[in-house]
Amino acid sequence: MASFASAGLRLAGRGVVFGYTLLILAPFVWIALSSFKSQIQILTNAMVFEPVLDNYIELLFSKSASFHRNIANSLVVAAASTVLALAIAASAAFTLVRLPLPNWLRAAVFSWALLFHMLPTITFVGPWYVMLNSVGLSNGYVGLVLANVTHHLPMALWIVAAFMRDIPEEILDAARIDGCDERSSFMRIVLPLVMPGLAAAGALVFLFSWNDFIVALNLTAAATRTAPVAIATFAQEHDVKYGEMAAGAMLTTLPALLLLLLGQRLIVRGLLSGAVK
Amino acid sequence: MGRACAAMTVLRRNNLLWRWLSLAPLLALLIVFTVVPVAGLVWMSFHDRQWQSGIGVWRFVGLDHWREFTSNLYYWPGLRNTVVFAVCAVSLQMLLGFFMALSVSRAQGWLRGLLTTVFLLPVVVPPIVIGAMWKLLLGTEFGGVNAALALLGVPAIDWLGNPALALPSIILVDVWHWTPFVFILLLAGIEGLPQDALEAARLDTLSAWQSLRHIMLPLMAPTIAITLVFRIILTFKVFDEVYLLTSGGPGTATEVVSFSIQRTFFGRDDVGLGSVMSVFTLFVVALLAVLAIAASRRRRSD
Numbered sequence: 001m002a003s004f005a006s007a008g009l010r011l012a013g014r015g016v017v018f019g020y021t022l023l024i025l026a027p028f029v030w031i032a033l034s035s036f037k038s039q040i041q042i043l044t045n046a047m048v049f050e051p052v053l054d055n056y057i058e059l060l061f062s063k064s065a066s067f068h069r070n071i072a073n074s075l076v077v078a079a080a081s082t083v084l085a086l087a088i089a090a091s092a093a094f095t096l097v098r099l100p101l102p103n104w105l106r107a108a109v110f111s112w113a114l115l116f117h118m119l120p121t122i123t124f125v126g127p128w129y130v131m132l133n134s135v136g137l138s139n140g141y142v143g144l145v146l147a148n149v150t151h152h153l154p155m156a157l158w159i160v161a162a163f164m165r166d167i168p169e170e171i172l173d174a175a176r177i178d179g180c181d182e183r184s185s186f187m188r189i190v191l192p193l194v195m196p197g198l199a200a201a202g203a204l205v206f207l208f209s210w211n212d213f214i215v216a217l218n219l220t221a222a223a224t225r226t227a228p229v230a231i232a233t234f235a236q237e238h239d240v241k242y243g244e245m246a247a248g249a250m251l252t253t254l255p256a257l258l259l260l261l262l263g264q265r266l267i268v269r270g271l272l273s274g275a276v277k
Numbered sequence: 278m279g280r281a282c283a284a285m286t287v288l289r290r291n292n293l294l295w296r297w298l299s300l301a302p303l304l305a306l307l308i309v310f311t312v313v314p315v316a317g318l319v320w321m322s323f324h325d326r327q328w329q330s331g332i333g334v335w336r337f338v339g340l341d342h343w344r345e346f347t348s349n350l351y352y353w354p355g356l357r358n359t360v361v362f363a364v365c366a367v368s369l370q371m372l373l374g375f376f377m378a379l380s381v382s383r384a385q386g387w388l389r390g391l392l393t394t395v396f397l398l399p400v401v402v403p404p405i406v407i408g409a410m411w412k413l414l415l416g417t418e419f420g421g422v423n424a425a426l427a428l429l430g431v432p433a434i435d436w437l438g439n440p441a442l443a444l445p446s447i448i449l450v451d452v453w454h455w456t457p458f459v460f461i462l463l464l465a466g467i468e469g470l471p472q473d474a475l476e477a478a479r480l481d482t483l484s485a486w487q488s489l490r491h492i493m494l495p496l497m498a499p500t501i502a503i504t505l506v507f508r509i510i511l512t513f514k515v516f517d518e519v520y521l522l523t524s525g526g527p528g529t530a531t532e533v534v535s536f537s538i539q540r541t542f543f544g545r546d547d548v549g550l551g552s553v554m555s556v557f558t559l560f561v562v563a564l565l566a567v568l569a570i571a572a573s574r575r576r577r578s579d
Contacts, residue, residue, distance in 0.1 A: 260398065264394060
């Protein structure tokens with residue numbers, strides 16, 4: 001009786017999961033199809049249509065095309081943010097979790113980082129804009145990269161810190177006895193050991209910087225506009241350019257797809273150690 | 278002996294220098310980009326900025342912006358919507374996510390890999406793309422959802438333009454977006470449960486429902502409660518999808534606090550009032566967050 005009920009529950013659960021899987025995939029299929037339709041075909045909801053590349057051509061190769069520049073901007077910003085965030089988080093995380101420091105400092109940094117992570121981003125974007133504007137950096141790469149690094153630093157910090165806590169004390173002791181100072185322990189021993197952690201943090205920082213909309217929306221101008229902001233402009237104009245919006249969305253999704261297929265384990269590990277426990 | 282001592286001193290000095298050097302970039306960034314902005318917001322909330330030939334001139338205005346804030350037409354409906362949005366969306370996500378996590382917790386092999394990949398998709402895809410997707414799906418005349426409903430004979434529904442439906446529609450988009458993530462968190466939680474307790478339940482021939490009710494739920498309750506509270510707080514950040522789908526409309530039907538701040542600070546260039554909204558929002562969310570963090574710390578130390 002019990003096993004019958006549990007089998008029933010399980011079967012129902014599996015059914016829901018499969019249904020939900022389809023429900024997740026369907027919108028992706030819909031937008032992918034739309035990106036190969038002309039505006040008319042989208043607006044008349046043509047179910048049978050001959051796929052056209054017009055939207056992609058318009059985005060990337062037409063005279064007024066600028067989306068390739070938006071993609072390049074996104075790449076530059078996401079890559080620079082990732083490198084900086086990893087360097088800052090890694091060096092600080094080792095000192096914070098493995099070296100003698102006043103306890104209040106350690107607690108203050110981690111608590112504040114956690115709190116900052118939970119506060120609405122827009123409340124910081126305003127003052128960032130005022131500050132960057134006053135030093136002439138409000139529409140350039142530098143300001144956007146620094147804002148992105150700050151935005152994702154808490155996550156990078158606690159992913160890398162989680163990996164550093166797992167390094168056995170004996171290894172650090174051995175280095176100390178061999179006369180290594182802390183800097184060379186970090187460079188030669190700790191860094192190679194936490195490579196998986198750096199990869200997980202790097203994948204997520206890249207992804208979230210690439211995906212960022214709210215910061216880039218307010219800290220970029222036409223020349224530095226990133227891909228997500230460009231997609232929003234297609235949707236916000238008086239006549240929504242559905243086809244280009246869909247094609248732009250497809251192109252902007254590619255890095256996420258690539259990372260997901262190549263580094264799924266890293267992403268899961270990062271998300272789980274990054275998730276607030 | 279003397280030389281060894283000199284070496285030790287040098288080593289100690291190097292170590293001390295390294296500790297501060299390694300922390301310096303983090304501390305500098307946190308101070309300049311997270312502490313100073315909060316102080317700046319408080320300062321700006323008492324000041325007014327006027328542009329004089331391209332240069333911003335600040336003038337002290339006391340509580341003017343704060344008074345204006347109490348009767349703001351966007352912020353208060355936005356706050357109400359944000360709370361409704363967060364509570365409804367997160368509760369639904371937790372229910373759905375927990376149910377699904379239960380039913381695949383013992384799934385193995387390819388099924389699991391496939392599910393993880395598919396379920397991660399909405400988490401890694403840019404939120405603006407998800408907005409674009411649902412803009413195409415929820416269109417009244419041509420949207421995929423209405424096309425599917427038409428097959429069942431349901432007349433076209435104005436999902437985003439009808440003030441009564443707009444907020445529920447956005448909540449459903451958020452549920453679609455984040456349930457998979459909650460699922461992954463809860464799945465990890467379930468698989469981290471002590472196996473012997475579950476095994477004992479099985480040997481005692483408890484039914485699936487009994488073992489869920491008396492063993493799993495009590496064990497999971499703290500995880501569930503904390504995930505719930507943290508997700509609700511994080512949902513206060515919602516912005517991208519709302520921006521693309523409705524921009525807060527129709528009227529203030531889908532206004533959320535992030536959007537009110539964006540609208541005031543950047544749209545209307547009213548930095549003073551925008552700062553008041555930001556300070557107030559920061560205060561509310563920080564209070565909730567501190568309570569949640571303290572509760573989860575206490576639980577961990579128990």
